[in-house]
Amino acid sequence: MSEAPEWLMQGLAHAPVFDDLIGQQHAIEELSLAVAASHGDPGVPGAAMTHAWLFTGPAGSGRSVAARAFAAALQCADRGCGHCSHCRTVAAHTHSDVRAVIPEGLTISVKEMRQVVQLAARSPAAGRYQIVLIEDADRLTEGASNALLKAVEEPAEHTVFLLCAPSTHPDDVSVTIRSRCRVVGLRTPSAPAIADVLARRDGVDPETAHWAASVAAGHVGRARRLARDEQAREQRRQVLALPTSLASVADVFEQSAELLARAKGEASSMSQTRDAAEIEELKTALGAGGTGKGAVGAARGSAGVVKEMERRQKSRATRTERDVLDRALVDLSGFYRDVLARSLGSTAPLLNPDMPGQVDAVAKRLGPDGALAAVDAVLACREAIELNVKPQIAIEAMVMALFAGGQRRRSA
Template sequence: MPAPVLAPFPWTDVWGQDAAVEALRAAVEDPAALAHAWLITGPPGSGRSTLATAFAASLVAEGPDDEATMRQVLAGAHPDVTVLRTEKVIITIAEARALVERSYFGPSSGRYRVIVVEDADRMTERTSNVLLKALEEPPEQTVWVLCAPSEADLLPTIRSRVRSLRLREPDVASVAELIVRRTGADPAIAEQAARHAQRHIGMAQRLATDDSARARRDQTLRAVLGTRGVSDAVEVAGQIVQAATDDAKALTAARDDAERRALLHTVGLAEGQAVPPAVRSQINALEDEQKQRARRSVRDGLDRVLTDMQSLFRDVIMLQFGREESLINQELAAELSVLATAWEPERTLVVLDHLAQTRESLERNVAPALALESLLVTVTSGRMP
């Protein structure tokens, strides 16, 4: 498949979404066609946030030649663009109210004020209701852009107030080509990473450039395939949770330390100096925020493992129905073929159903180790506990 033609700046980082880019460019150029609330949906890694930011840059700029303003937006430094990207489990009512309040200010220097809400699916019903009035009757020069995996992830009342734009899923070859261009990775590794990431661009880039991430994924899936009883299930579940926790710490530790040092510097304290009571509340608030972010990071890591496991048993069911040409985990084809022969399709479907239930359980804050142990017992027995 030929590579998509790159759109002009600021759309150059949007990959494989030509129809969506053209729709948004047309809206920017024709104010009469510009909706004041948009919902950009697409699977994780499809480029929702990148597209939303490029749209915001085009809206705020005085025209296609105003690159200075557009670069300011892309750098996250323009006063007329507010982006809410939460690293917590949910978007809070307080955060939503702050956005609504900001949406009623006119633009300070650009043509529009733009409010971008990434992961809008993390709003509870009460939080979503805070946005309803602002989405229905926004000020003339305010544009809302919500991002979510699908329309079904938002309330019908929200969906009725926005113009929806659905992104397409890029194919493996296109994602692999993008990774090669961005990172210089070996094309074979880039293709494997794109396949294993199931076309999620961010995850594919990490797998292509991080040997340890690729090794962890392979070890985890082989451990799942090697689970033979309850004791194995308990051990492998513990290994998965520990790996997700260690990975989250590795991703957040440097950032946490930098944030703490920056806060201490702001209040005039040197590293190691005693924190006075007047500042302690700010330190505590920062630590609470970092803990919430760490919990979210662990949960996202576990969800990634479940996605990888889902691809494993999806491959098994494909083999059971004679579809050998589109395996995600081609490197494990021999082991998966043995499993596909030994199991009935009904057993594979039971495992896939329990995988979906496990994902829901983790979202409800069920203890990760218990949820994974239950899932792995199903893998070994073919029956729900």
């Protein structure tokens, strides 16, 4: 693809809507070029803009942030000013022509995708495009992928599809959909870049910002939560205490139960208030509390709708619990990565620079082989949970493997 004039890139690369996209200058330039092409700017090749985009990158790199910023810039007459009604409503998830698919359960169903695709084929009501933003395209069922593929193959003139997924691997996005999208690959942001944003934009004190950025393994959202939330910091401390708390088989089951209980408790606290408000709003919309003639009949007829809402909330709670567990497992895998590095004599910076004593103690106990086996056990647990193995079984198997690895090392 030919390059745009330097003056144009200098004018667009720092559009305000892209401010939250940390350490991704290459992606900002490509997206800015596409926005310029969509406006027909002179000197910009029309091929810079296309109707289907796939944003890939590791968790926390900003896939959905990039997609939403791009959606705002495409709708905005000023190419992403950040303060017009288009930019503000896209950021608030309320723009009438930007339809976001954010899976609350384990998958995105074919029914949901068909509804979105049908609506996306309409002409824009207020903006320049109808935009479909799928935040977790790797959760599309086979039927949903097929429904999306047909729309991507034969798009309406003013429809743009923005998909987000961890990678272009067929397990994440089907080959046929991938082949019809332009891929924007995002990188893991550096710790200094994250710390700078936390301090400058979020008002976090520099020391806390540096610490949060250094332990978040490049995950911007995780760093922001650790910097702001004492409860999140305490949960991390409890998770990382596990490797030094396994002295007996009884500890295996006790620590497994505590890890699961913390995940359930956090997921429950995140869901309860939201669920109650949703049910109350739905019942009100369906006429609950009415005293007219048809009030009783309307209430009876709405029972099925309320039940469907409750089913969706239960599915969302399951997804939330698994996301919380996965976050804990990512922290744990980072700890054992540090253990492996230290046991091999590496001088690479620790992912957990605030825990050098614990890392060294576990490294001395496990050695390189034991540390590698521990990393494998944690990663196997993450994969098992993703494949719908019951979390209790997956967690207990992992913790038992961690305990057994330490015991073998002691007896050697």
